[in-house]
Amino acid sequence: MLTWLESTKLAVWLTESPSVWAFATVLTLHTAGMAVLVGASWVLDMRLLGVNRRVPLSAYRWVFPVVAIGLLVNVVTGVMLFMKSATKWGTAAPFLVKMLLVIASVAVLVPLRSHVRRNDADTEVSGNLRLLAIASILAWTGAVTAGRLLAYLVP
């Protein structure tokens, strides 16, 4: 199946096209999506940990559509990048670690989202919510680090 993914038209185009609009642009979009996705998540996490504590949590609902856009871009470009070298990534332990960290980061956003949507003028942040914010910061940090290190760990 990994070999089949690599032989699809899309994967071959990414591998063989010399155009900067092929692999290079997909990789750059993946980086831009990361900046939007992780950056917006961190702004919310900072609020939960006490930066801008006078602002009600409901004022942070904008974070989730922004995160969704970044996530969409990165799932699409991420799948393309995976297909390009499916046999390499599918069998590399550091890649699987990165995937677990990304899934954990996104999973932490789910309870954060339902909490921020539920509360209207709330400015209080419970201890549990703060723990989730710390988990979110750490999980994204791990995912970004693992992603960047793939270039060196999986040559």
Added chain:
Amino acid sequence: MNLAHLHLVMNHVPTLGAVIALGLLLLAFIRRNEHLKHAGLEVLFVIAVLTLPVYVSGVAAYYEIRERPDISVDTVRIHQDAALIGFTLMEFAGFVGWVALWQSRRRGRAARRVVPAATVLLVVALAIMARAANLGGDIRHPEIRAAGAAAPAEGDPERFITSAITEVAVYSTWVWPAAEAVHFLGLCLSFGVLLAVNLRILGVIRQIPFAEVHRLLPWGMLGFGANLITGMFFFVGQPGQYIASTPFYWKTIFLMIAGANFLYLTVFGKAWRHTEDGNAGFEASLADKAMAVSSIVAWLAVLYAGRMLPFLGKSF
């Protein structure tokens, strides 16, 4: 025109600019004038931003002229080391000056010791930059060397700071990848903060008072600081691959634009008047919105040029 010319055009900016900033700050102390103080700090910030292309073009100039028989490579390297220390101190001074501007915007004036600290750092940076400039003059103008002063001694490459950094960049297996990881984390942090600030100005986010997104700026600066340090490590470690790279110059140009934008976001006044009374729902002017769009575009361009370095140029 090549980059050596650009270096010759720009190389007096750090010293002359530092003198102007220092003059304004000293005058502000004597006259106890807050406006003069802000002007001095703003000039300091701009000079700190402009010192980056001065350093970069200097390295490019070295690559242009190093093959010539009448150039002493060691003279250049001694100048380069002094310039790197001067650059580092100038960035520190610029950073502390920026903190003073940020505090002034929030509370009407900077905390008690911040402006004096920026001034002292600026004096030290100016002294080292002046030495770097003097050493730079020696490269092509031995006739201006002080009477009796010997030519700089032939050096052992181990002695140079820049060679030591290259050594680490080339021979350590983990320092370069670790710096790359930090560079990406810093990118996320500064981009997230700038996105929040600019989306607020654009009105995409409405419920947060502008004063509150302004509070996030130091976090953006933290991310940028991490990226300036790691980015300079890459550049000093492997200058050849960046000097030969077109996207690297685009990245530097867009960083200048983004820096100007960042200063505007830190000090501009209109949004504040509307938010001091807690009025969160103000509408920014069209000019401010244009500034916000240009800020997002400039940072995306920095990111794009940086990520495309290996593909449009030959660097990695």
